[in-house]
Amino acid sequence: xxxxxxxxxxILAPVILVFGGYVILHGHLTxxxxxxxxxxxxxxxxxxxxxxxxxxxxxxKAPFSVLEDLGGVAFVVLGFLGxxxxxxxxxxxxxxxxxxxxxxxxxxxxxxxTAGTLPLMNWAVGLKVIGGLxxxxxxxxxxxxxxxx
Amino acid sequence: MIxxxxxxxxxxxxxxxxxxxxxxxxxxxxxxxxxxxxNGVNLFxxxxxxxQDGIVPIYTYAPPDATMVLPTPQALTLTSIVIGLATTAxxxxxxxxxxxxxxxxxxxxxxxxSG
Amino acid sequence: xxLAAHAPILAIAVPLLGGFALPLWGKIHPSLRNLWxxxxxxLTAALTGFVAVQVLTTGVQVYTLGASSPGETLSPGGFPIRxxxxxDALSAFMGAIATLLAVVAFTYAWRYLxxxxxxxxxLTLGTLLWAGMLGMAFTGDLFNLFVFFEVTSIAACGxxxxxxxxxxGPEAAxxxxxxxxxxxxxxxxxxxxxxxxxxALNLAYLARLIQGTTVDRIALGLLLGGFLMKxxxxxxxxxxxxxxxxxxxxxxxxxxxxxQTSLYALFRILFTLxxxxxxxxxxxxxxxxxxxxxxxxxxxxxxxxxxxxxxxxxxxxxxxxxxxxxxxxxxxxxxxxxxxxxxxQGGIFHMLNDAVAIGLLFLAVGAVEKAxxxxxxxxLGGLGHxxxxxxxxxxxxxxxxxxxxxxxxxxxxxxIYESSFALxxxxxxxxxxxxxxxxxxxxxxxxxxxxxxxxASPKPVPTAMLVAMGVLxxGVLxxGxxxxxxxxxxxxxxAKALWEGREAYLRAVLGG
Numbered sequence: 001x002x003x004x005x006x007x008x009x010x011i012l013a014p015v016i017l018v019f020g021g022y023v024i025l026h027g028h029l030t031x032x033x034x035x036x037x038x039x040x041x042x043x044x045x046x047x048x049x050x051x052x053x054x055x056x057x058x059x060x061k062a063p064f065s066v067l068e069d070l071g072g073v074a075f076v077v078l079g080f081l082g083x084x085x086x087x088x089x090x091x092x093x094x095x096x097x098x099x100x101x102x103x104x105x106x107x108x109x110x111x112x113x114t115a116g117t118l119p120l121m122n123w124a125v126g127l128k129v130i131g132g133l134x135x136x137x138x139x140x141x142x143x144x145x146x147x148x149x
Numbered sequence: 150m151i152x153x154x155x156x157x158x159x160x161x162x163x164x165x166x167x168x169x170x171x172x173x174x175x176x177x178x179x180x181x182x183x184x185x186x187x188n189g190v191n192l193f194x195x196x197x198x199x200x201q202d203g204i205v206p207i208y209t210y211a212p213p214d215a216t217m218v219l220p221t222p223q224a225l226t227l228t229s230i231v232i233g234l235a236t237t238a239x240x241x242x243x244x245x246x247x248x249x250x251x252x253x254x255x256x257x258x259x260x261x262x263s264g
Numbered sequence: 265x266x267l268a269a270h271a272p273i274l275a276i277a278v279p280l281l282g283g284f285a286l287p288l289w290g291k292i293h294p295s296l297r298n299l300w301x302x303x304x305x306x307l308t309a310a311l312t313g314f315v316a317v318q319v320l321t322t323g324v325q326v327y328t329l330g331a332s333s334p335g336e337t338l339s340p341g342g343f344p345i346r347x348x349x350x351x352d353a354l355s356a357f358m359g360a361i362a363t364l365l366a367v368v369a370f371t372y373a374w375r376y377l378x379x380x381x382x383x384x385x386x387l388t389l390g391t392l393l394w395a396g397m398l399g400m401a402f403t404g405d406l407f408n409l410f411v412f413f414e415v416t417s418i419a420a421c422g423x424x425x426x427x428x429x430x431x432x433g434p435e436a437a438x439x440x441x442x443x444x445x446x447x448x449x450x451x452x453x454x455x456x457x458x459x460x461x462x463x464a465l466n467l468a469y470l471a472r473l474i475q476g477t478t479v480d481r482i483a484l485g486l487l488l489g490g491f492l493m494k495x496x497x498x499x500x501x502x503x504x505x506x507x508x509x510x511x512x513x514x515x516x517x518x519x520x521x522x523x524q525t526s527l528y529a530l531f532r533i534l535f536t537l538x539x540x541x542x543x544x545x546x547x548x549x550x551x552x553x554x555x556x557x558x559x560x561x562x563x564x565x566x567x568x569x570x571x572x573x574x575x576x577x578x579x580x581x582x583x584x585x586x587x588x589x590x591x592x593x594x595x596x597x598x599x600x601x602x603x604x605x606x607x608x609q610g611g612i613f614h615m616l617n618d619a620v621a622i623g624l625l626f627l628a629v630g631a632v633e634k635a636x637x638x639x640x641x642x643x644l645g646g647l648g649h650x651x652x653x654x655x656x657x658x659x660x661x662x663x664x665x666x667x668x669x670x671x672x673x674x675x676x677x678x679x680i681y682e683s684s685f686a687l688x689x690x691x692x693x694x695x696x697x698x699x700x701x702x703x704x705x706x707x708x709x710x711x712x713x714x715x716x717x718x719x720a721s722p723k724p725v726p727t728a729m730l731v732a733m734g735v736l737x738x739g740v741l742x743x744g745x746x747x748x749x750x751x752x753x754x755x756x757x758x759a760k761a762l763w764e765g766r767e768a769y770l771r772a773v774l775g776g
Contacts, residue, residue, distance in 0.1 A: 035231055065287065072284030076277055087273040088330040088347075106210060136238045143245050163453070170446065176438065183445050190453045197460035221345075222459065225407055229452055232414045236445045239418055243425050243438040250431035259435060 001051045009051035016044035020130070027122035028115035034122040038129025045134045054141035064134040071128025078117050078124060092116035155196035162189030174256040176244040180237060187233045191226050198222030269334045271318065272327045272349045275311040275359065276399045278304060283391035290384035298374065301387055305370050312363040312398065316356035320757055324765075324772035325351040326404070337773050344466040344773060350404030352769050353757035357612070358401040358528040360754075361619045364739075365521040366394040372627055372732035373514035376634060385426050386515065393419035393518050397525045404773060405466045406455045406537075409529055413451060413494070416522050417444035423515035424507050436506035443503045447493030454486035467537055468773035471766070476541030484538055484546070491530040495523055497587060498557040501580050505564070508576035513630020517623040520579060524615050527583065531590055531612075535762040536769055547595030551687075554591050555694055558584025562698040565705045571632065571639045574709050575625045578665055578702055582618040586611045588695060589680040592687050597763050603686060609759040610679030613751060617664070617672040617743055624661035624736040628654050631729055632713065635722035641709060646718035654725055655714045657733045662706030664740045667699045672743035675751075 001009075020041025027033030049057050082089030092100050093116025101113045112119075162185055169182030203218035204211060211217065244254060251259045267274075282304030290297040319325055327334045327349040339345045351359075369390060377383040396419055399412035421444065425437025459465055461480070462473045474480055489500075496504030504523075508516050534546065561581035568574035589611025597604030631654045632647060633639050648655040664671035667678075677699065685692035743750055761769065 069284055069288050076281040085332045086334050186449050190449050194456045235418055240441050243434045246428045246434040
């Protein structure tokens with residue numbers, strides 16, 4: 001791609017990644033969540049792929065697939081956390097520790113440290129989506145090259 | 150006052166997708182046909198959740214007579230979009246592999262299996 | 265923490281976790297991965313068995329996800345809003361079939377798959393497919409039925425087409441994926457219609473509300489179409505022989521289980537959801553499709569020259585017998601419950617018998633392919649000299665499939681013949697003819713591949729594969745010799761769950 005595309009990609013890719021992380025992190029407060037944020041972050045991979053070609057992202061393939069597996073494992077493990085009540089029960093909400101602040105009723109500026117297991121699940125899903133979509137994009141990018149195996 | 154318009158549009162989309170699926174031979178176009186059906190169905194799901202003058206169901210100081218929107222259809226649509234992503238990626242991946250072996254995407258020419 | 269109450273969800277969550285973690289272990293060392301898989305598989309098998317025993321002794325099990333206690337199915341307004349698992353005798357029966365085939369498949373895959381040819385991927389997909397099947401069997405609401413339907417679709421197509429260095433595998437997988445996805449979208453559209461009409465997704469709640477309006481009928485048509493696409497009933501069967509023929513053997517028997525899970529979902533829809541507005545016309549439709557399937561598939565099997573595709577058409581024709589049995593049941597159950605129950609028992613018993621017999625056949629074909637590198641009937645011959653066990657297993661499987669007493673296929677087919685004869689003698693005559701045709705086909709295949717002069721010197725079949733086939737062959741013999749026992753303790757409760765147990769199913773979720 002031309003130097004304009006490359007330069008813009010260099011500037012935009014980190015910004016897109018940060019925005020994806022923001023969407024995942026605030027999934028329990030604002031519209032969005034794990035899948036949406038993960039898809040946004042994976043679009044940064046797509047941008048790099050388009051601007052710099054497949055060799056630039058090729059070495060990300062292995063880390064992405066590990067990330068995807070870890071996300072899946074984390075999600076199911078978070079489901080197991082609720083087993084004191086039932087599977088997927090939100091056992092962390094309102095317990096005061098990580099993401100455990102109770103939410104006062106009424107309008108609020110968005111307390112990040114709330115909602116119990118939901119933000120953690122958002123991160124698990126987000127990792128899985130970044131990993132999965134990233135792997136898909138890298139593999140599609142490698143199609144037709146000699147080294148695509 | 151939108152009445153049944155969304156449902157009509159959904160059905161048109163589904164019919165278009167089915168037509169594409171049945172009349173096209175190119176594997177990528179078959180995938181596109183499936184995506185069109187899927188979008189029609191997703192639109193239908195979202196449309197079933199529409200409530201006239203409904204408000205967001207997270208508003209804690211809502212007036213007692215307010216009509217709230219049930220968030221279920223949106224959650225369902227999101228789930229189905231995610232599933233759609235996975236199926237599309239898988240189908241395109243198979244199309245890519247088939248193209249690598251046969252050097253064509255024409256459904257009539259790639260067929261080894263029949264009978 | 266009462267683990268017993270959590271067993272239904274654990275049976276789904278453990279293979280899901282196992283599947284996600286499998287590649288990570290595989291990256292460290294293959295033997296760690298095998299150990300992990302053995303652990304996950306035995307734990308899941310124990311959990312499914314435990315759920316089945318619990319259901320058969322104490323009745324329908326309900327599990328609510330995310331609630332403060334498993335039994336809290338209804339929200340304070342008396343409306344089921346959470347994800348609910350509902351396990352009755354039929355779900356437990358289906359879960360047991362899926363688990364049996366999955367355990368056998370993994371035992372077989374241990375030595376059947378080569379390490380460098382994507383073994384980790386195949387085992388991962390197999391575990392996820394297992395989780396999806398258990399999910400489909402245990403779920404109590406329509407939307408999760410769709411989600412698990414798609415989970416099984418994606419995992420199954422991955423299993424069919426993961427061998428990207430062959431050209432036939434991906435082609436079969438693409439075809440299958442198109443059919444599965446369109447079927448899934450039909451199901452989703454039907455769910456959206458029902459949701460738009462009644463505002464609920466819970467199966468039991470919807471079953472209470474359903475009126476049989478035009479919209480309900482359209483939804484039923486879409487559900488039928490969608491599930492029949494995945495079941496592979498003629499005329500929507502075009503993917504099935506390709507998929508069964510081209511997937512690796514351990515994946516094929518998982519596919520057989522997957523097909524039966526979709527059949528289970530179809531029965532669940534027809535009886536539990538639409539049981540209140542049951543219509544004999546729908547029963548006749550299912551009977552007709554079943555007849556068409558078993559006759560057309562048997563005829564197609566005659567002309568096959570590839571051993572894998574031949575068995576594949578045999579598998580498709582067996583789906584016809586199940587549809588026939590349950591269809592006859594649906595037609596008459598509201599007027600003659602006792603007669604209908606026998607027909608449904610025949611259909612459901614045949615699911616188990618087919619799983620065991622056709623699974624055995626597919627594994628034997630896989631063993632032949634592994635030993636000789638060939639599946640073409642024109643090039644095979646005299647394998648009986650070297651592959652004694654495999655020969656015996658193939659013979660047992662084909663005789664059971666054709667319904668020769670005392671093997672298991674006879675027990676269930678007799679029930680299907682008797683009940684369909686009472687409905688219309690023509691049905692029974694055609695079904696028996698198709699069975700005889702299948703017998704001829706399999707005798708020809710057996711004679712061509714295993715008898716005659718020795719044509720090649722095949723490699724020996726590994727012991728793990730023989731053990732896997734041996735388990736299924738023992739199942740064929742046991743089910744054939746003691747059908748009474750199995751029918752009384754497993755099949756009858758499962759068949760009763762469809763009609764007489766419908767009210768118990770609804771009450772378990774909704775109370776009252």
